[in-house]
Amino acid sequence: MLKACAFLVVCLTLVSANALADCRVHRGEHVVLFSTTDDPSVLMWDSRTRLREYHAASFDEAQAMLPHAVLASPGTHGDVVTCLPGYVVSPLFTSPDDAVGVTISSGPLKGTVRWVLGSDVRPRHKN
Amino acid sequence: MRGVSFASVTGTMLLTAFLLLSLGFAVEGSFETRGEIANTFARQAQIQQAQIDLEELLRLQIDEENSLRGYLLTRDPFYNAEYRSASTGYDEKEAAIRKTLGNQLLGANKLLADYARLQLEWRNTVAAPLLAHPRLRLEELDKRNKLFSDYETLTAAAIRRELAGTDDELERSTQMQLDRSSYLRAAWVLAFGLLAIVLNAYRTRLNRELEEERAVTRVLQKAFRSESTPLPHCDVGSAYLSASSDRAVGGDVFDVYRVSENQALILIADISGKGVDAAVLTAFVKFMVRAIALRSTDPMAILTEFNVVLSKAVADPYIFVSMFVGLLDTDTFALRYASGGHDTAFVRRRNDVVQLAITGPVLGVMEEPFGAETIYLQPGDTLVLATDGLTEVRNRAGEQLSGQGAMELIERASPGAQQLADELAAAVRERGGSRVRDDLAILAIRVLDGAVASA
Structure with a gap:
């Protein structure tokens, strides 16, 4: 009985921790790409590692990484393939951001998979 | 004198001297606290002015970018002139913030320097080529523009946080100084009140003794006169x-x-x-x-x-x-x-x-x-x-x-x-x-x- 209770507590703790560290979007979700209002276009990366390094790097290092990125127009559609919660860390961020793998479903890059920052994707509600 | 002893008078004088001394310390302490709080308020005013100037700086930077976009889309010289005006305004505002911050807030100063360097580099590597060749809309330039935009947004946010943090810290410091001053004042008032009560009790006792003595003496004098x-x-x-x-x-x-x-x-x-x-x-x-x-x-x-x-x-x-x-x-x-x-x-x-x-x-x-x-x-x-x-x-x-x-x-x-x-x-x-x-x-x-x- 005691062991069952302990198991239950552990399970509940794990579930709670996962819930706390959850991504803002989930696999299969339809999304729209849109960055900040100042510059809403979105940089999409060919790997999640580069996405992370870009945000952790200095300006000059980040500039050198630009050939590995593609600029998507705001409003580009995509479907979430995967999401890594809190994967991207930057000294200029107040808290870590998610890395989201997206299959582009509109525009010239349609069909390709790219990595974008969690704050650059918005859930899309189909009519 | 019989009851009104020399020791009582000396005690009263000592208490009075202590009271005056304490009063002097209290007044001096109040002036010191006032000076400290005035200094903190002055620093807080500086920070708040820098916060206002920073928002103005960001607006001018957006004006610069928007003027450039307007020019690229319309080729209208009006936007080119707007771009120049916003650039000049940006430089003046940045110098004003530096002056306001002075040698304080080294963190915010460094971030501001980064921000200014980014803006200068953006002008040289993105804006200048586009102004020279308005039809040149290479993807590479767009990406660089995005890079600058990202970094400037994040750097500006960091400066905001730094200034807000310092402002909060100064506010806490002011609150602490006010609290300390209030507690000290309360303590002084309590001490003075107690001393005044003691002195009053002393005086009352002396007066009572004197009055008793006078009454006795008058009776004696009346009897003997x-x-x-x-x-x-x-x-x-x-x-x-x-x-x-x-x-x-x-x-x-x-x-x-x-x-x-x-x-x-x-x-x-x-x-x-x-x-x-x-x-x-x-x-x-x-x-x-x-x-x-x-x-x-x-x-x-x-x-x-x-x-x-x-x-x-x-x-x-x-x-x-x-x-x-x-x-x-x-x-x-x-x-x-x-x-x-x-x-x-x-x-x-x-x-x-x-x-x-x-x-x-x-x-x-x-x-x-x-x-x-x-x-x-x-x-x-x-x-x-x-x-x-x-x-x-x-x-x-x-x-x-x-x-x-x-x-x-x-x-x-x-x-x-x-x-x-x-x-x-x-x-x-x-x-x-x-x-x-x-x-x-x-x-x-x-x-x-x-x-x-x-x-």
Whole structure:
């Protein structure tokens, strides 16, 4: 009985921790790409590692990484393939951001998979 | 003084000194806290000005980018001019923020420098090529523009956080200073309140003791003081003026005592010290002089004998007596007197007043022989005897009346003995006001105008 209770507590703790560290979007979700209002276009990366390094790097290092990125127009559609919660860390961020793998479903890059920052994707509600 | 001890007075003075010292520290502390808070407020104002300027800077940077976009889309020179204007405005605002921040806030300063460097680099590597070749819209340039945009947004956010953090810190610091100041003030007020209560209790106790002592002394003095005894061919008047209510009662005494049908012993004396001790000594003086006069009525012998008795009876070296003893013959108006250090004795003859010389030292100090003098009073003459409360009364400026001043008062006074005594007492009360420090006894004996001296 005691062991069952302990198991239950552990399970509940794990579930709670996962819930706390959850991504803002989930696999299969339809999304729209849109960055900040100042510059809403979105940089999409060919790997999640580069996405992370870009945000952790200095300006000059980040500039050198630009050939590995593609600029998507705001409003580009995509479907979430995967999401890594809190994967991207930057000294200029107040808290870590998610890395989201997206299959582009509109525009010239349609069909390709790219990595974008969690704050650059918005859930899309189909009519 | 009996109950009102020297230690009590010293304690009160020490407490008062401590209170004043504490008050000084409290005032100094308040000024210091005020300075600290003013300094913090000034820094906070600087930070808030920098925050406002930063938002203006960001607006100018967006203006720069939007003007560039407008130019690229329309090729209208208006946007090119707008771009230049926004660039100039940006540089001026950035310099203004640097000036506001000064050498403080190194973190925000460094971030601002990064921000300015990014903007300059954006102008050189993105804006300049696009302005030179408006049709050149390469993807690479767009990506670089995005990179700059990202970094500038993040750097601006970091500067905002840095400034807001410092602002919060200063606000907390101000709050702490205010709290500390409030607690300190409360503590001071509490301390002062307690000290004031203690001082008030002290004062109340002193006043009560003094009042009790005064009451006892007054009863004693009333019991021992002589009424004006009528003398043949003479008009006798007297007055007694008590010191201010916060002063201890002194030891002044006068007596007119008929030793025979035609002889009267006249006494006035001032005993050093105040309170019950002095009052008791007053009785001692009065009755001892009367006792000695039973054997000898010669003033010189009375003073000499009294001096011996006083020296033996009173051990306290600070107790001494100034005394005037006169033997007045009411037939011949001859006055034989001896004065032991008692110089407030005068004779008024018509419009002239003379001071009677002393014939020996004060009593109770040393055993020295006393001399005696004889004067002959004439009809209309007035013998005026007083204690030092007359000559030592001070005006508002602190000046004593002095013997000369007393003589002038006597000279101007009314002829009647009682009137004269009353007028002198009134003059002293008027001069001293609430600061009459000493008791005053006045005895006036006027030889009546119609009196004829028998040979």
